[in-house]
Amino acid sequence: MNDRPLIGPDEHKPWPEITEADKKAVAAVLDRGVLAGPNAPEIRALEEEYAAYTGARHCLATNAGTSSLHAALAAAGVEPGGEVIVPAYTFVASAFAAIHQGAEPVFCDVDPRTFTIDTTQVEALITERTQAIMAVHAHGQPADMAELKAIGARHGVPIVEDNSQAHGIRYRDEMTGSLSETSGASVNHSKNLPAGEGGLFTTDDEESYHIARRLVLYGEDVPADAPRPYWSHGVGWNYRGQEMVCALARSQLRRLDEHNTRSQENAARLTEGLKGLTGVETPFVHPDRGCSYWKYQLLLHPEELGFDGDPRDLRDRIMRALQAEGVEVSIWQPQPVPAQVAFRRRTQVWRPDTEAEAVRPWVPGAFPVASRICATGLSLGTMWRPLYVQEPELMDRYVQAVEKVFANLDVVLSQPFEPYPRVV
Numbered sequence: 001m002n003d004r005p006l007i008g009p010d011e012h013k014p015w016p017e018i019t020e021a022d023k024k025a026v027a028a029v030l031d032r033g034v035l036a037g038p039n040a041p042e043i044r045a046l047e048e049e050y051a052a053y054t055g056a057r058h059c060l061a062t063n064a065g066t067s068s069l070h071a072a073l074a075a076a077g078v079e080p081g082g083e084v085i086v087p088a089y090t091f092v093a094s095a096f097a098a099i100h101q102g103a104e105p106v107f108c109d110v111d112p113r114t115f116t117i118d119t120t121q122v123e124a125l126i127t128e129r130t131q132a133i134m135a136v137h138a139h140g141q142p143a144d145m146a147e148l149k150a151i152g153a154r155h156g157v158p159i160v161e162d163n164s165q166a167h168g169i170r171y172r173d174e175m176t177g178s179l180s181e182t183s184g185a186s187v188n189h190s191k192n193l194p195a196g197e198g199g200l201f202t203t204d205d206e207e208s209y210h211i212a213r214r215l216v217l218y219g220e221d222v223p224a225d226a227p228r229p230y231w232s233h234g235v236g237w238n239y240r241g242q243e244m245v246c247a248l249a250r251s252q253l254r255r256l257d258e259h260n261t262r263s264q265e266n267a268a269r270l271t272e273g274l275k276g277l278t279g280v281e282t283p284f285v286h287p288d289r290g291c292s293y294w295k296y297q298l299l300l301h302p303e304e305l306g307f308d309g310d311p312r313d314l315r316d317r318i319m320r321a322l323q324a325e326g327v328e329v330s331i332w333q334p335q336p337v338p339a340q341v342a343f344r345r346r347t348q349v350w351r352p353d354t355e356a357e358a359v360r361p362w363v364p365g366a367f368p369v370a371s372r373i374c375a376t377g378l379s380l381g382t383m384w385r386p387l388y389v390q391e392p393e394l395m396d397r398y399v400q401a402v403e404k405v406f407a408n409l410d411v412v413l414s415q416p417f418e419p420y421p422r423v424v
C-alpha cells in the first residue's frame, strides 16, 4: 500500500473557482462605492437574475442560507409554537431555521436511496401544530416534491425547500427554488453557487415576499424611490444581503450550469468506474430529477466486506487510506441532526455546566436510515475540491485509488488509523 500516492497534491482544482470576471465584478462594487443597502444595485440585480433563473417570481438576497430559511418558514406561515417537519439527515441550519422562528423541528427519517425526506413517514408526524414540511435537496438531489405537495395539500401544510445544495437542478421540468411555496438557499463558499457567505429566498407569492423582506430588514418596508420611514411592522432581524457578495454571486451564476454539468459528468464517470465493486453503493438519482452532486456520496456495506465491527471504523480506515492515495474524500454529518445536543435541550442554553441536566438522551440507531448514512457514508470530493471543476481524468484515478484500497483491505484493516471525531 505504502508506495507513491496515486494522486499528487497539485492535481486538484480549488473551489470556489475565482475568475478574472469574478474579480472585476467585486472590484466594480468598490469602484462604485455603494457597499450596502437593501436596494443597492448588485443586490437588486442578483434578486432579479436569480428569480428569472429559477422561474420564481420574487427573490430576496440575505446574509446567509440560514436566514433565508428562517424567512422562508415565517413567510410560509410558521409561527412561534408551531412544528416544522425536517429530515434527520441534513445540516443543522435546516432545523435551526424552525427554532429561530420559535417553532419546533420534528424530525423524519430519510429515504434509503435518495437520502431526502422519506415521504412514507411524513404523514404520521403531522399534528395540529404542524405548520410546514421542509424539503431538503440533500447532496443536490431534489426531494420527492410531488409526493410532499400531495401530503401538504391533504393537510393544509405548506412545503418549504432548503435548496442550499441544489442550485440550478430540475425536478421533472421545474427548477429548484421554484418548487414550493417558499424556498431558502445558501450561497456560502462550498455551494455550487459560491459567493462567500449569503442566502437567497425565493417565492412566487407576493405576500410571502413582503413578509420575508420585512423579516430580513428590521421589520421595515424600505422603498427604493422614497425616504425610509423608519417604521417596523414587526420584529425583524438584520439579515440583509451584501453588495460584494451579490456581485460575486451574479458572476458565479453565469457559470452555474457549466459547473453542474461538469459535476454530473464526473459523477457519471465515478459511478461507471465503481460499479460492480463489492461493498460500495454509488449514489442513486431518481429518474425524474437531476443532482448537483454537492456531495458524491458512497455508502459502504460492512457486511458485504465481512466487517463486523463499528461501521465507523471501517469508514474511517478507508477514508484515511484514500487520503493517503491523494484522494479528496470527506465526511459530511457524522451523526443525524437530532442526535446533536442543541436539539435535545429543553431550553436553548449554551453554558457547558448546564449541559448534563438539560439534555434528553439520544438513542443510538434512532432514525435508522439517517444513522446508517452518517456511519457508513463517504464523499468523494471535499468542500475545497468538489467535482464541479475537476478534470474528468482525475475521476479515473479516484476509481483506481478506491480499487487499490479495496484490493488491500486486509492491510487497511490491520493498520492503526486516526478515527474521525465521534461524539455519539
Ligand SMILES: Cc1ncc(COP(=O)(O)O)c(C=O)c1O
Residues within 6 Å of the ligand: 064, 065, 066, 067, 090, 091, 093, 094, 136, 162, 164, 165, 185, 186, 187, 188, 197, 198, 199
Ligand atoms: C442543507 C443546508 N441548509 C442550510 C445551510 C446553511 O447555510 P448558511 O451556512 O449559508 O447559513 C447549509 C449550508 O451551510 C446547508 O447545506
